[in-house]
Amino acid sequence: MRRAHRSALVVATVLLAPGLAVAQGGETSRAVAGGGISVPGWMGKIDPNEASRGQVLANSKLAAEGSALHVTTGPAAAYWNPANKAAGNYTVKATFTEPKYMNLNNHPHPYGVFIAGNDMGTDAQSYLYCAAYGSGKFIVRGFGPQPFQMNGGGEANAAVHKAASPGQPVTQEIALSVKGNKVECAINGTVVASYDKSALVAPGKLKSTDGVYGIRFSHNTEGTVSGLTVTKQ
Numbered sequence: 001m002r003r004a005h006r007s008a009l010v011v012a013t014v015l016l017a018p019g020l021a022v023a024q025g026g027e028t029s030r031a032v033a034g035g036g037i038s039v040p041g042w043m044g045k046i047d048p049n050e051a052s053r054g055q056v057l058a059n060s061k062l063a064a065e066g067s068a069l070h071v072t073t074g075p076a077a078a079y080w081n082p083a084n085k086a087a088g089n090y091t092v093k094a095t096f097t098e099p100k101y102m103n104l105n106n107h108p109h110p111y112g113v114f115i116a117g118n119d120m121g122t123d124a125q126s127y128l129y130c131a132a133y134g135s136g137k138f139i140v141r142g143f144g145p146q147p148f149q150m151n152g153g154g155e156a157n158a159a160v161h162k163a164a165s166p167g168q169p170v171t172q173e174i175a176l177s178v179k180g181n182k183v184e185c186a187i188n189g190t191v192v193a194s195y196d197k198s199a200l201v202a203p204g205k206l207k208s209t210d211g212v213y214g215i216r217f218s219h220n221t222e223g224t225v226s227g228l229t230v231t232k233q
Helices: 002-016 048-052
Strands: 043-046 061-065 068-072 077-086 090-098 111-118 126-132 137-143 147-149 170-179 182-187 190-196 211-217 222-232
Touching (some): 090 111, 111 170, 137 190, 211 222
Antiparallel strands (some): 077 211, 090 170, 111 126, 137 147
């Protein structure tokens, strides 16, 4: 009976999600209709774990919406314009709006800005991102030779806005700053995380805090991005 039960579960999984890659939390990364990048000059790359499951960049979508960027994922992805670079002391910030919280997923997913992008678009790319959830949490992670976490699976902070309920809008202003020997993440004007640069620029992590900046969205998430700017400190 147990063997038959396991077989039934496998068959049900295949029937319910043909051609879809299993993602975090048991959720699947869907393919977005009309996916791809339609914003001139912009590029993107999906996460390595998504690619290993057969996902491709065209399964997520980056489009212009007036002066804003409109992102709909599919597989988790980073997007950037190679002309957008920052060095020395600087702050990169943008405003993210999730118009319908959790409209494409069954649990909260994060989105935010990244800095320190090097070798972008290759298998050796590295960058650091700070991202917010509409549930009131935030996460700081990076990609180097391997993904690395700075605050585990994320943590709650009163500065992070919460959506009233699924389907309702929520907006976050997210900033990453390099200031001397510190790298800080601020959300809605409050510094929520600060790290010594030596904890980030290290073997297996970042090559430098200088590099390309851009945006990153987790899988099965939709939102708009406005005011992506860099300011020298």
